[in-house]
Every structure is written in C-alpha cells, then in structure tokens.
Amino acid sequence: MREACYVIVLCTFNSSGPTSVIGPPIPHRELDPIWDDVFAGDEKVLWVGRPDHGRDFWEFEGQELVYYRSMLVGGVIVWTAGLLADHASVANAILAYSCLFILTTAGFAFFWFKASSRAYVMSNLFYAVTENCAYIVRRGGNYRTASRRYLLSFPFEARYAFLLYPGRKYDAVQIGSLLDDNTVQPFGFGLTHPGWPIGRAVGVIPALFESVEDAKQMQAWLQQLTDSLHD
Secondary structure (H helix, E strand, O other): OOEOEOOOOOOOOOOOOOOOOOOOOEOHHHOOHHHOOOOOOOOOEEEEEOOOOOOOOOOOOOOHHHHHHHHHHHHHHHHHHHHHOOOOOHHHHHHHHHHHHHHHHHHHHHHHHHHHHHHHHHHOEEEEEEOOEEEEEEEOOOOOOOOOEEEEEEEOOOOOOOOEEOOOOOOEEEEEEEOOHHHHOHHHOOOOOOOOOOOOOOOOEEEEEOOOOOHHHHHHHHHHHHHHHOO
C-alpha cells in the first residue's frame, strides 16, 4: 500500500503520455501560484488539473442526493402528518407547527452546510502529474478560518494499480492512500467531503484525482507511465 510522501522525491525519468490527456511539459511560470515552490527547477510538469465537477454549490457529488432526497421525503411525511392531525386546541396547533418549522429550518441548514462544505473542499483541490510523481494540493482550512497549503506527493511505484472510483458525473482515479487522516484533514475534513460514501474515510483513506472528466484515459496513462518507469 502506498502512503503519502510529504517530501518531494525527484528522479530524472523522461516520459510522455497520450496527447488526449497530456500535452508537452508545462513551463513552471505558466502554473497557478498554488504550485509555487513545489516543483524543482528541472522537474517536468506533464499535467495539472482541478475537479471538473462539484466546485459549484449545485453540482452534487457522490451520495449527497441520497441524503437530500431522504430529507425531502421525511419532510413531506412530517408536514402531511402535522396538517392532517386533529389538534385539541389552538395552543397545541401552534406548538406543532412551530416544531415543524424548526425541523424544516434545521433541514435547510443541514442541506446548506453539506453542499457548501463539498463545494468548498472541491474548489480548493489542485492536481498535478510530473515525470515521476503525482501531487494533490488542498488549500485552506475547513471552516474558512485559515489559508495554507496541504501538499501530498505520491512517487510512482512499480506494480501500483491506479483504481477507478465511480462518480455521479465524472469518475475519480486513486493515486495513493492515507493512513494518518489527522495530518491532512484539519478540523475533520481535508480530502474528504459530504459527497463521499459512508465508510470511505474510515481507516485507509484514498487519495483521489476526483471528478476528472477523462478519468479512464488518465488512469490508463498513469498506469502506462508508472510501468515505463520500472521496466
């Protein structure tokens, strides 16, 4: 199992990927400032990207719609029961509808928190592939109280299998795993977000290039690149 490496490991391998996924090496000066001081001067950056879906509030990911639909069905049932109930007095009716209003408000607050948390995490993920390593940068704190970079690097290893995780719109490619979630997950989040299935963030946490539009091509190219480095 491959764990996160927090020290950038440099090699001198030369490689190229299919042009449908990877173009020529990208000059460092053309990269987003988020990558400042990450790569060595002679390190060839072959690809940089971000999630292609999930960065906007309404771009639901993974299991989110399951939660929201369940809440909607529950809300309809509760309100229907409340409206059809035979209230003994006006005071009882006011109390009942007040409780329903509080529950509904709490449901909307839950929906906003989940969707905004996912959008915030996805908006602060950055991906890169160099000639010998895959990188993920997670920017900022979970609750918008800090601005810093959390850097993960995963040197390519022989016989590593890049798994494909199905997504709601686009799939994700696993490039490594994390065993110490506290290192990269300040205040509970980090790489994880509310769209992840229950249980994925327990124990061994996958490090993913999430919501990549050409995920299958990316998976094949990464596998080809890794295999070519260790022939």
